[in-house]
Amino acid sequence: MNRVQVSLQERSYDVLIGSNILPELNCLVQDVLSASQFFFVLDTNVEATHGEIAMDSFACKTDHYALEAVESNKIADTIDSIWSSMLNQGCDRGTVVISIGGGLTGDVGGFAAATYLRGVPLIQVPTTLLAMVDASVGGKTGINLPTKRPDGTTILGKNLAGSFWQPRLVVADVSALQTLDDRQLRCGLAECVKHAMLGHPEVISFIQENHDGIFNRDEEVLIELVTQSVAIKAEVVAKDEREAGSRALLNLGHTFAHAIEPMKELGLFHGEAVSIGLCAACSCSEALGMIDADFVDQIRVLLVSIGLPTRLPMPIQLEDAMGLMQKDKKVIDSCNRLVLPSKDGAMIVDDVDKNAILLAWASVGVTSS
Ligand SMILES: NC(=O)c1ccc[n+]([C@@H]2O[C@H](COP(=O)([O-])OP(=O)(O)OC[C@H]3O[C@@H](n4cnc5c(N)ncnc54)[C@H](O)[C@@H]3O)[C@@H](O)[C@H]2O)c1
Structure with missing residues (x-):
């Protein structure tokens, strides 16, 4: 298992990258913090697979909210529903939110964690390549807001409300990518190319040399790809956590x-x-x-x-x-x-x-x- 640290003084945390590590999620989490209650925000497409494996590792009380990962659900109403669900389950300031899914679930679960009772601890468990290499790291959370097009129709403007809320831990299990389709895998590679373009040509060479390994879901290759990309993002975030300057390069x-x-x-x-x-x-x-x-x-x-x-x-x-x-x-x-x-x-x-x-x-x- 590889470990990349995001260095942010008291908000520092590790990104763990390995294969078949979700069955140990409880232990990995307990190494970082202890809690009596966990609340999962789960992508419906992984609920019965990776989500269940991860939740089964917890012996204590767990509750969850299942979210269909479409941009039209990345809205304030969804946050409202998650808050209500957490209140109904008796979640308090010691409850830990664990987001399991792609970047959309991470952004929504992260924003709910950032705002519920003015903020509760968050663990990110990315299950798409895009979320592993990018969205789960760096603490940006958010939702879309309706805005007008020139023809007067309404469209959802991307990530127009949100907050910086760093996770306490990120657990990227590349075995989850076995169920991800090629189109979504390619989407993750777009963010890897973006990271490579920030002065890291070695990532471009790695992608070129390991094209087949990536698409065959060779887990050693995927661990290396995710580790390289996360290391680039972690370095940028550590220099400028709240995008006052150089972090904007990630855009x-x-x-x-x-x-x-x-x-x-x-x-x-x-x-x-x-x-x-x-x-x-x-x-x-x-x-x-x-x-x-x-x-x-x-x-x-x-x-x-x-x-x-x-x-x-x-x-x-x-x-x-x-x-x-x-x-x-x-x-x-x-x-x-x-x-x-x-x-x-x-x-x-x-x-x-x-x-x-x-x-x-x-x-x-x-x-x-
Ligand atoms: N916070 C950040 O820094 C940041 C950075 C980049 C992108 N984002 C956001 O992330 C979102 C995009 O993330 P994404 O590309 O992961 O998309 P996504 O979260 O919409 O997931 C893509 C699809 O894959 C499915 N899925 C997830 N894991 C799966 C698995 N293991 N097997 C099978 N299917 C699976 C989902 O249900 C969904 O249908 C956007 O909303 C974007 O704005 C945030």
């Missing part, structure tokens, strides 16, 4: 991605939107002369070899994309602030030239009428 590609992910007509999962967002960020950077065309091609070829999209599945209007991009929380305090790939990694660029943004959108299939 590479996400300002573009968050504009297109909520558009239901595109049918994109988060990791797929990130993949297209990374391509748009590359084009923007190339237009600004920060990277050359060869680098952009290298990233596109890598994403295509993984089976990730590099363009929108259907055209969307520029006005729509720009409108939602402006609502992304990362661009509010500074006009056109973007994280863009550079020669040595990525950098935060303020007041990005609007023409470069338009070119970036056009490069992934956004049209202007």
Whole structure:
């Protein structure tokens, strides 16, 4: 079992990465904290499998809330239901919330833990590759909020309410990925590519050299992939826990991605939107002369070899994309602030030239009428 520490003084915690470790979840948790009551927030797709294995390891009182992992459930009403369920089960400030599922369940369970009785301890048990390499680490929790599109219709803006609430422990059992389908596995690889683009080309080589091992769910390969990616994220988070500065680098590609992910007509999962967002960020950077065309091609070829999209599945209007991009929380305090790939990694660029943004959108299939 590998162990990566997220160093945050008194809020430091370990990310444990191994295979077949869920049956020992109770012991792993008890090593970190003791509690008389545990409340599980469970992704319905893993409830009867990985969720049951994990819950069975606990001899004491456990209750749970089952959540269907769709973005339309990542809303305030769901948090309200979890709070009520916790109250009805008599959860107090000593109750530990354990989120078991993908990034969506982690974000929702995490936000409920952050706010119930002003905050109770949280354990993250990610069961998708995306949640293992990214979402479960770093303490961001949150939900979507309804917002308007230019045509007056309502759409769910990504992660517009939330909090920083660090888990006390993250347990990533790569054996859970045996039941994850290839499309979701590819979504996780999009976040690995993002981490690699922050100045870690060795992760790109690892993905290229171990393509078959990853898709065959070779658990040794998956442990190494998750460990490399978590180590990158942990280092960034340790330097800037609350995104006052350099942590924003982790948003590479996400300002573009968050504009297109909520558009239901595109049918994109988060990791797929990130993949297209990374391509748009590359084009923007190339237009600004920060990277050359060869680098952009290298990233596109890598994403295509993984089976990730590099363009929108259907055209969307520029006005729509720009409108939602402006609502992304990362661009509010500074006009056109973007994280863009550079020669040595990525950098935060303020007041990005609007023409470069338009070119970036056009490069992934956004049209202007
Ligand atoms: N907090 C953060 O730092 C952070 C970072 C990245 C993404 N996110 C958020 O994470 C979400 C995306 O996470 P995701 O890609 O894990 O998606 P997800 O949580 O929606 O899970 C994807 C699908 O896989 C299913 N699933 C989960 N584990 C499974 C398993 N082991 N076997 C079979 N099916 C399984 C789920 O039920 C769901 O249908 C988005 O809401 C995104 O905003 C948060």
